[in-house]
Amino acid sequence: MGMPLARSPVFRLSRERRVADIVAAARCVFEDKGYDDALISDIAARADVVEGTIYRYFENKRALFASVIEQWYGEMLLDHDEKLQEIRGTRNRLRFMICRHLEAIHEQPALSRLVFQVLRTGTDYRQTAVFELNRAYTRKIVGIVKEGQVRGEFRSDIQLRLVRDIIYGCIEHQTWAFLRGEGDFSPDVAADAIAELVYRGLAMPGPDSHGHERSLDLVDRLTHVAGRLEGLDGNAARDL
Amino acid sequence: MGMPLARSPVFRLSRERRVADIVAAARCVFEDKGYDDALISDIAARADVVEGTIYRYFENKRALFASVIEQWYGEMLLDHDEKLQEIRGTRNRLRFMICRHLEAIHEQPALSRLVFQVLRTGTDYRQTAVFELNRAYTRKIVGIVKEGQVRGEFRSDIQLRLVRDIIYGCIEHQTWAFLRGEGDFSPDVAADAIAELVYRGLAMPGPDSHGHERSLDLVDRLTHVAGRLEGLDGNAARDL
DNA sequence: GCTTATAAATGAGTTTTATTCATCAGTATT
DNA sequence: AATACTGATGAATAAAACTCATTTATAAGC
Numbered sequence: 001m002g003m004p005l006a007r008s009p010v011f012r013l014s015r016e017r018r019v020a021d022i023v024a025a026a027r028c029v030f031e032d033k034g035y036d037d038a039l040i041s042d043i044a045a046r047a048d049v050v051e052g053t054i055y056r057y058f059e060n061k062r063a064l065f066a067s068v069i070e071q072w073y074g075e076m077l078l079d080h081d082e083k084l085q086e087i088r089g090t091r092n093r094l095r096f097m098i099c100r101h102l103e104a105i106h107e108q109p110a111l112s113r114l115v116f117q118v119l120r121t122g123t124d125y126r127q128t129a130v131f132e133l134n135r136a137y138t139r140k141i142v143g144i145v146k147e148g149q150v151r152g153e154f155r156s157d158i159q160l161r162l163v164r165d166i167i168y169g170c171i172e173h174q175t176w177a178f179l180r181g182e183g184d185f186s187p188d189v190a191a192d193a194i195a196e197l198v199y200r201g202l203a204m205p206g207p208d209s210h211g212h213e214r215s216l217d218l219v220d221r222l223t224h225v226a227g228r229l230e231g232l233d234g235n236a237a238r239d240l
Numbered sequence: 241m242g243m244p245l246a247r248s249p250v251f252r253l254s255r256e257r258r259v260a261d262i263v264a265a266a267r268c269v270f271e272d273k274g275y276d277d278a279l280i281s282d283i284a285a286r287a288d289v290v291e292g293t294i295y296r297y298f299e300n301k302r303a304l305f306a307s308v309i310e311q312w313y314g315e316m317l318l319d320h321d322e323k324l325q326e327i328r329g330t331r332n333r334l335r336f337m338i339c340r341h342l343e344a345i346h347e348q349p350a351l352s353r354l355v356f357q358v359l360r361t362g363t364d365y366r367q368t369a370v371f372e373l374n375r376a377y378t379r380k381i382v383g384i385v386k387e388g389q390v391r392g393e394f395r396s397d398i399q400l401r402l403v404r405d406i407i408y409g410c411i412e413h414q415t416w417a418f419l420r421g422e423g424d425f426s427p428d429v430a431a432d433a434i435a436e437l438v439y440r441g442l443a444m445p446g447p448d449s450h451g452h453e454r455s456l457d458l459v460d461r462l463t464h465v466a467g468r469l470e471g472l473d474g475n476a477a478r479d480l
Numbered sequence: 481g482c483t484t485a486t487a488a489a490t491g492a493g494t495t496t497t498a499t500t501c502a503t504c505a506g507t508a509t510t
Numbered sequence: 511a512a513t514a515c516t517g518a519t520g521a522a523t524a525a526a527a528c529t530c531a532t533t534t535a536t537a538a539g540c
Contacts (some may be wrong), residue, residue, distance in 0.1 A: 012488050012535050040527065050490055055528065107330050113361060121357040123420055162414070162433050169409025174402070180363055201441030252506055254518050279497060290519055295499065 011048075019057050022047045026070045029107065031110040035118045053086055062118070066128060069119060073133045076104055084140065090148040095195040096142050098167060104185035105175045113179045116172065138164050145202065154202045162201065170194055251288075259297050259307075262287045267308045272348040275305065275358045302358075306368060309359060312351055313373045316344055329455050330388040332438055335409050336436075337381050338407060340367045341432035353419045356412065385442065394442040403442065410434055422427065 013021070025047035029038045040061060044051045058064040080100060087096045105112045115130070125131050145163050148154035171194065178185050253261070265287035269278045280301060284291045298304040320340065328334045345352045355370070385403050388394035402435050411434065418425050 010489055010533090010535065018488080039525090051527085052491070052529080053489055056488075061527070073501085091425060117357055117361040120416065121353060121420075125420055126422065158437065162410070162437060164435075165413040165439065166406060166410045169411070169413030170406045171403070171409070173412070175408030176360065180361075180365055182366065193399060194364040195407065197398065197402060197441045201437045220479075250505065250518055255517080258517075271525055291498085292500080292520070296517075301498070348501090 003191055015057070018049070018053070022049065022054055022057060022064070023067050023071055024066050027071070027111075030068055030114060031108075034110070035114055060218060062122075065114070066130065069111065070129050070133070072108065073130055077133060077137065080137075090144060090151065090153055091195065093144045094141070094148075094190055094199065094222075097144065098171065098185055098194050098198075099191035101168070101171050102175070102185075102190050105171070105179070106185070106187050109179050109181075112175075123156060138168070141167060148202065152202065155204055158202060163198070165199060166201075167194070170198075233240055247423070251460050255297070258289070258293070262289065262294055262297060262304070263307050263311055267311070267351075270305060270354060271348075274350070275354055277299055293452070302362075305329060306370065309351065309355055310369050310373070312348065313370060314322055317373060317377065320377075330384060330391065330393050331435065333389075334381070334439065335385045335431055337384065337437035338411065338434050339359070341408070341411050342415070342425075342427035342430050345419070345426070349419050349421075352415075356419075381407060388442065393444065395444055398442060403438070406441070407434070407438060410438075 001155055022043065024037075026043045029042045029046060032041075033042065040051050040054055043064070044054055047054075054064065058067065083100075084096060087093050088120065119125060119128065119130055122128075141164055142160045145154060145158075145160055147157075149156045171190075174194070175185065177183060250269070261284065264281045265276075267283045269286060273279075280291050280294060280410065284294055287294075294304065298307065322335060323340075324333065327333045345380045359365060359368065359370055362368075381404055385394060385398075385400055387398045411430075414430055414434070415425065417423060
């Protein structure tokens with residue numbers, strides 16, 4: 001029998017700190033290896049711990065991955081709300097939401113793909129925190145469409161769920177080629193096209209509907225801009 | 241050293257027959273266990289062969305899965321063409337395609353889910369036979385829309401790719417809850433709703449009233465100016 | 481300062497599965 | 511009948527997720 005090997009010096013961290021380190025390491029590894037090829041041993045090495053340590057804090061690989069995504073979603077949703085508040089007009093608000101989603105995918109293709117591939121396909125998806133975050137996010141779109149209905153821009157006989165599915169589904173489908181690494185796309189251009197088509201599909205029927213909603217939209221924007229020009233404080237000046 | 245164990249009697253089949261058996265067995269197992277939980281040993285047992293035999297005919301688990309899906313797609317596309325030929329009218333034809341896709345998902349939720357989860361996410365998807373079959377399928381939708389444009393029912397300024405993505409994306413998104421086993425849906429009802437919205441989004445706008453051109457023109461100019469003044473977020477910035 | 485309880489961390493297993501390979505044995509060919 | 515061919519076997523290998531008994535840094539109580 002050999003005598004016990006000397007252990008490498010052990011650094012003990014608080015639970016929070018260690019968890020944060022592991023999640024950060026996992027995020028890197030998942031990003032550049034995908035889910036299956038990301039090894040727990042890779043993650044452990046990058047986080048400067050041993051494999052067993054990871055299982056002290058996470059039930060399994062999937063749970064660790066879920067934590068990574070939760071963190072990412074949290075970051076994203078933060079600056080979202082404030083920016084949306086500044087946007088006036090149904091059309092612009094709709095376009096903003098669409099564009100944001102496209103941008104998120106464009107900036108984090110690897111993580112986005114994994115959400116679609118790994119997380120959403122699980123039967124336990126509804127119990128996930130990510131599911132809840134997603135709901136909060138999609139509720140905003142639904143809210144915007146409702147608003148449009150109240151203002152008389154949109155027909156009131158459309159199912160809100162359907163609109164949500166059209167928007168998110170289209171965005172996703174449109175980005176699949178990019179997510180597989182086949183070429184690039186412009187979130188701005190794509191957002192314009194999608195918003196246009198969706199808007200038209202929802203708009204009130206009638207010969208002048210298109211012009212009508214656009215002028216309503218414009219009145220909003222001009223009101224907003226006029227307010228800013230009238231104020232002409234430091235903020236507005238910077239923005240010009 | 242022990243003497244060699246007696247082998248179970250060996251049944252030798254033709255290559256084609258054996259492959260067919262294995263694919264059939266694999267399809268069953270994938271259907272009720274999903275991809276990860278479907279073991280090669282399960283499949284081998286159901287096909288009455290030993291694990292090694294499977295690797296004689298398929299490079300790996302993924303390739304076997306791809307074969308299963310190919311077979312399924314093949315079956316589906318067969319009766320598709322003839323039925324479509326009987327349908328008259330752009331709107332009906334569009335609705336038919338949408339409904340068919342919804343029905344396929346409704347009838348084979350397990351396989352559908354696996355296509356989305358396993359096959360489409362792979363970087364080698366474009367090299368797959370399934371990819372080609374999918375293209376053939378989507379080309380039909382594009383064809384119908386083009387036809388609609390020629391007949392003057394649809395606007396001609398819409399991107400065909402976008403229409404395709406809207407339709408498929410929406411279908412998919414709408415069926416995700418079902419695919420995770422949360423409740424049911426009616427392909428017929430869903431098809432109506434989707435077809436309606438899409439049709440409206442593509443349809444030619446109604447005739448304009450007098451003098452409307454001018455105000456539309458003005459709206460365009462003001463919109464542009466407003467965009468420049470607003471230019472605080474990345475959205476409006478593109479107008480500069 | 482010393483003892484002791486707590487929980488962070490280790491690293492050597494265990495288990496589960498896909499995959500490989502040397503060998504065997506029906507079937508067809510000469 | 512001898513030979514080549516190829517379908518089939520099953521034991522072995524390998525890769526990775528996951529477990530656990532043990533160790534030890536840190537903090538709390540005296």
